[in-house]
Amino acid sequence: MNSKSVYKIPNGKLLKISLDYDESNSTISSVKIMGDFFAYPEEAVELLENELKKIQLNKDILVKKINSVILANNIEFIGLNAEGLADGILRCLE
Amino acid sequence: MSEKWRYLITNNLSAARNMAIDRAVLVANSEGKIPPTVRFYTWSPPAISIGYFQSLSEEVDLEKCANLGVDYVRRITGGGAVFHEDELTYSIIIPESHPEIPKNIMDSYARICGAVMNGLKNLEIESSYAPINDIISGGKKISGNAQTRKLKTVLQHGTVLIDVDVEKMFSLLRVPNEKIRDKMISDVKQRVTSIKHLLDDSVSFDKAAAAMKNGFEEEFNIDLVPGSLTDYELKLTEKFEKECFGNDDWNHKR
Numbered sequence: 001m002n003s004k005s006v007y008k009i010p011n012g013k014l015l016k017i018s019l020d021y022d023e024s025n026s027t028i029s030s031v032k033i034m035g036d037f038f039a040y041p042e043e044a045v046e047l048l049e050n051e052l053k054k055i056q057l058n059k060d061i062l063v064k065k066i067n068s069v070i071l072a073n074n075i076e077f078i079g080l081n082a083e084g085l086a087d088g089i090l091r092c093l094e
Numbered sequence: 095m096s097e098k099w100r101y102l103i104t105n106n107l108s109a110a111r112n113m114a115i116d117r118a119v120l121v122a123n124s125e126g127k128i129p130p131t132v133r134f135y136t137w138s139p140p141a142i143s144i145g146y147f148q149s150l151s152e153e154v155d156l157e158k159c160a161n162l163g164v165d166y167v168r169r170i171t172g173g174g175a176v177f178h179e180d181e182l183t184y185s186i187i188i189p190e191s192h193p194e195i196p197k198n199i200m201d202s203y204a205r206i207c208g209a210v211m212n213g214l215k216n217l218e219i220e221s222s223y224a225p226i227n228d229i230i231s232g233g234k235k236i237s238g239n240a241q242t243r244k245l246k247t248v249l250q251h252g253t254v255l256i257d258v259d260v261e262k263m264f265s266l267l268r269v270p271n272e273k274i275r276d277k278m279i280s281d282v283k284q285r286v287t288s289i290k291h292l293l294d295d296s297v298s299f300d301k302a303a304a305a306m307k308n309g310f311e312e313e314f315n316i317d318l319v320p321g322s323l324t325d326y327e328l329k330l331t332e333k334f335e336k337e338c339f340g341n342d343d344w345n346h347k348r
Contacts, residue, residue, distance in 0.1 A: 006270065013226070014174075016152070034149050034348055036174035038226070040199060040243055042146050076199060078172075079226050 005091035013079030101318035109141035109167035110340035118330035124245035141165035171240035213309025234287035
């Protein structure tokens with residue numbers, strides 16, 4: 001199943017998500033994180049997209065996973081954060 | 095005695111070439127081959143640049159670009175889509191470790207935007223920094239800015255609008271829904287301004303550049319010494335233009 005969302009991060013930038021997910025077990029097949037935010041280093045977003053594959057579409061699990069990737073790779077987001085990103089992904093299900 | 099940085103003017107270049115030069119200067123600076131550099135430039139043909147994380151086909155009407163002869167390119171910096179026509183674009187490339195550059199990214203945006211604000215003041219325009227990455231005057235945006243840090247080097251580039259054609263800009267950008275195009279145009283007209291609008295007079299690129307040059311010199315207490323790209327930078331520029339910014343794989347990668 002493929003779905004898209006557009007979500008303005010509170011006090012941040014416009015996030016656009018394109019999500020492919022497995023309805024049978026509610027996990028991410030692939031996700032594209034797009035928008036006018038900033039990330040340092042930029043390449044880390046591609047890494048984050050890879051790390052999110054097979055992750056459950058559940059807010060707490062997503063936030064925890066995103067934060068662990070941010071921490072492990074020393075990523076700095078500007079105009080985006082773990083909670084906003086999780087919300088943007090979950091909006092694809094609405 | 096003030097530190098000497100290099101000052102470059104490279105006018106009327108293609109979108110791919112403009113972005114390739116910024117990246118080439120970043121690489122050369124990271125290798126210690128050239129001093130910190132401030133560059134002012136323009137785009138010919140006019141062009142849309144999109145942020146690193148944006149989808150080209152979702153943000154830009156490529157058919158309209160082709161019809162109007164407007165170029166396009168994906169930047170290495172984040173941020174949003176920008177239509178570059180009647181503007182001064184600047185870039186600054188400097189080691190992350192330089193004492194004039196705050197370690198904190200948001201602080202460094204503010205510092206570099208300070209140079210642009212000095213430049214505007216030299217044109218009798220009062221402005222202020224509006225985080226995350228804008229400069230506003232009279233409550234409206236006059237400059238957008240984007241920074242990346244690679245190879246322990248800071249690259250920040252941004253626009254200073256000399257004039258702006260919001261209708262043309264919107265005819266080139268995709269909007270989520272055609273019904274709201276007019277509303278978006280009127281909203282953006284309320285939020286964007288230009289030197290021409292604020293001064294009620296046209297200002298040449300040369301005059302704007304002279305004002306901005308002084309603005310950077312004042313902010314960083316430096317002398318900007320006119321120079322040109324080195325042979326090494328030109329070689330890198332050609333490589334990046336061919337392999338990256340002039341390449342569909344790069345521009346369409348999202």
